Amino acid sequence: MEPRPEAFPESLPTxxxxxxxxxRTLGAELQQWxxxxxxxxxxxxxxxxxxxxxxxxxxxxxxxxxxxxxxxxLLVISTIAAPVSALVLLLPxxxxxxPMIMMELPVQVPDVVLEEARPEIPAIPPSVPGxxxxxxxxxxxxxAQSNRTAVMQAQWLQARSDADPAVAAPAPAHLEWTHASLxxxxxxxxxxxxxGITTPLPGSLVExxxxxxxxxxxxxxxxxxxxxxxxxHGDGPPPVPQVF
Amino acid sequence: xxxGPDDLLVRFQAGDAAAFDQLVSxxxxxxxxxxxxxxxxxxxxxxxxxxxxxxxFQARQRYKSSGRLDAYLLRIAHNLWIDSRRRxxxxxxxxxxxxxxxxxxxxxEEAVAGDRASVLRAALGRLPVETRELLxxxxxxxxxxxxxxxxxxxxxxxxxxxxxxxxRKLRDxxxxxxxxxxxxxxxxxxxx
Numbered sequence: 252m253e254p255r256p257e258a259f260p261e262s263l264p265t266x267x268x269x270x271x272x273x274x275r276t277l278g279a280e281l282q283q284w285x286x287x288x289x290x291x292x293x294x295x296x297x298x299x300x301x302x303x304x305x306x307x308x309x310x311x312x313x314x315x316x317x318x319x320x321x322x323x324x325l326l327v328i329s330t331i332a333a334p335v336s337a338l339v340l341l342l343p344x345x346x347x348x349x350p351m352i353m354m355e356l357p358v359q360v361p362d363v364v365l366e367e368a369r370p371e372i373p374a375i376p377p378s379v380p381g382x383x384x385x386x387x388x389x390x391x392x393x394x395a396q397s398n399r400t401a402v403m404q405a406q407w408l409q410a411r412s413d414a415d416p417a418v419a420a421p422a423p424a425h426l427e428w429t430h431a432s433l434x435x436x437x438x439x440x441x442x443x444x445x446x447g448i449t450t451p452l453p454g455s456l457v458e459x460x461x462x463x464x465x466x467x468x469x470x471x472x473x474x475x476x477x478x479x480x481x482x483x484h485g486d487g488p489p490p491v492p493q494v495f
Numbered sequence: 496x497x498x499g500p501d502d503l504l505v506r507f508q509a510g511d512a513a514a515f516d517q518l519v520s521x522x523x524x525x526x527x528x529x530x531x532x533x534x535x536x537x538x539x540x541x542x543x544x545x546x547x548x549x550x551x552f553q554a555r556q557r558y559k560s561s562g563r564l565d566a567y568l569l570r571i572a573h574n575l576w577i578d579s580r581r582r583x584x585x586x587x588x589x590x591x592x593x594x595x596x597x598x599x600x601x602x603x604e605e606a607v608a609g610d611r612a613s614v615l616r617a618a619l620g621r622l623p624v625e626t627r628e629l630l631x632x633x634x635x636x637x638x639x640x641x642x643x644x645x646x647x648x649x650x651x652x653x654x655x656x657x658x659x660x661x662x663r664k665l666r667d668x669x670x671x672x673x674x675x676x677x678x679x680x681x682x683x684x685x686x687x
Contacts, residue, residue: 257651258639259658274662277669278634284615285635287524288531291541295519298545302552 374398397449399485403478403494404444410495411441419445428456433463433473440475457483502560504551504567519548522565525636526572532619532631533576543579547571566642569632573646618668626661633658 260275305311313320374394376386408414419442425431431439436459442448452460460479464472472480478494480486503521506514526547530540550571551558558567619627625647632643633654640658644651 257641257655258637259634270663274659274666277662277666281615281630281634281665282637284612285528285532288528288540290523290527290544294523294541294545295516298519298548301545301549306553 393451395485396451396482399482400443400449403482404447404449407441407444407475407478407495414441414445416445418442426453428453428459431456431459433476436460436463436479437473437475440479452479452483502564504555504558504564505560508555508558515552518551518564522568523548525565526568529569529572529631529636530576532616532635533624533628534620535576535579539579543572543575546575550575563638563642565636566638566646569636569638569642570646573628573632614669614672618665618672621668621672622661622665626657626664629654629657630661630665634662 260278313323374391376391379386425435425439428436428439436456439456460476460483464476464480467476469477474494481494503514503518507518523544526544527540530543531537535543547568551568619630622630629643629647632638632646633640638646640651640654644654647654649657
């Protein structure tokens with residue numbers, strides 16, 4: 252026996268007492284008030300017309316509309332294509348050949364041109380409208396001097412490959428070089444070479460180098476000072492064989 | 496409307512064409528009343544009522560009499576009403592506007608008019624949509640709580656308790672609306 256289906260108003264909470272009666276009356280009044288609303292005169296006729304309309308069905312639409320068929324075919328193909336191609340690639344029978352990466356080593360050794368002297372690298376000023384004065388002859392001389400410093404430092408580093416970089420002091424030994432000794436000048440060259448400093452020398456250092464070079468015969472002059480002489484004046488091509 | 500031999504749709508499946516006409520004439524006014532009380536305009540209510548019957552007609556081969564036929568129809572009506580509101584919200588950009596310009600008096604105006612039915616309609620109109628629908632199905636349409644629970648997709652126990660609280664809420668609304676109607680001097684009847 253099926254249980255009796257519960258419905259309003261039997262199942263209102265009994266503990267609520269008098270209020271339940273109140274609500275039952277309200278519910279009954281609502282039920283009495285909710286009269287059925289008459290349908291319009293043409294309701295049945297209109298309903299019959301709508302029922303006779305054929306409902307939309309995919310099968311029928313596909314049969315009648317070629318564009319829909321094309322769209323459906325594209326959808327099916329694009330949906331199936333990816334998994335099918337992935338499956339085909341996974342088949343064990345299909346041997347895949349990994350692409351081989353080939354490269355040919357150059358067999359021709361480039362000609363080494365041995366020259367008497369290194370070529371002079373000209374300093375070409377950039378063309379910046381409005382800043383032409385910033386790249387005048389002084390600028391070019393300064394760049395040429397830096398280049399020569401780099402050449403000499405490269406020679407020194409090549410000759411002194413065992414030089415300990417730790418000996419290079421992080422700051423200049425002197426701010427004023429007027430009373431520096433010959434040994435200090437040599438040490439300063441090495442320090443600059445180790446740190447790769449190619450900036451122009453301070454004025455007092457240049458004066459001291461020039462005065463020592465003027466007073467000392469070339470044969471007795473330390474290599475560092477001869478290098479500096481070439482750096483400062485750039486007489487001719489870089490000295491080959493090496494100064495150091 | 497009980498299941499079994501008296502189920503009009505079963506008779507219609509068996510070839511009794513007149514059973515469907517009887518179904519329309521019996522359930523049509525109830526369904527229209529349902530839609531109207533949910534807030535639909537007259538034309539929309541008739542349109543949705545027709546749609547209910549069209550859906551029933553289209554699904555007639557799949558129908559199996561497993562419950563009350565009126566619950567089956569009201570379930571379709573409930574779904575159609577939800578779809579209709581959703582479509583309207585989409586078209587109006589989120590505003591739950593009425594179907595068309597409504598020339599009938601609104602809930603407040605009806606309450607002031609003083610007629611008891613108008614006061615009830617106004618009080619129902621002021622309830623939240625969910626509460627209104629619960630009262631509609633469980634009280635006005637007199638469906639068993641089990642059917643209401645399945646239509647609204649809430650437990651039977653919840654239906655019971657909500658009916659109780661919804662009636663209390665409606666009574667409170669009426670208590671607010673009735674003095675307004677009394678002031679207008681046209682009120683009649685009482686609640687308890």
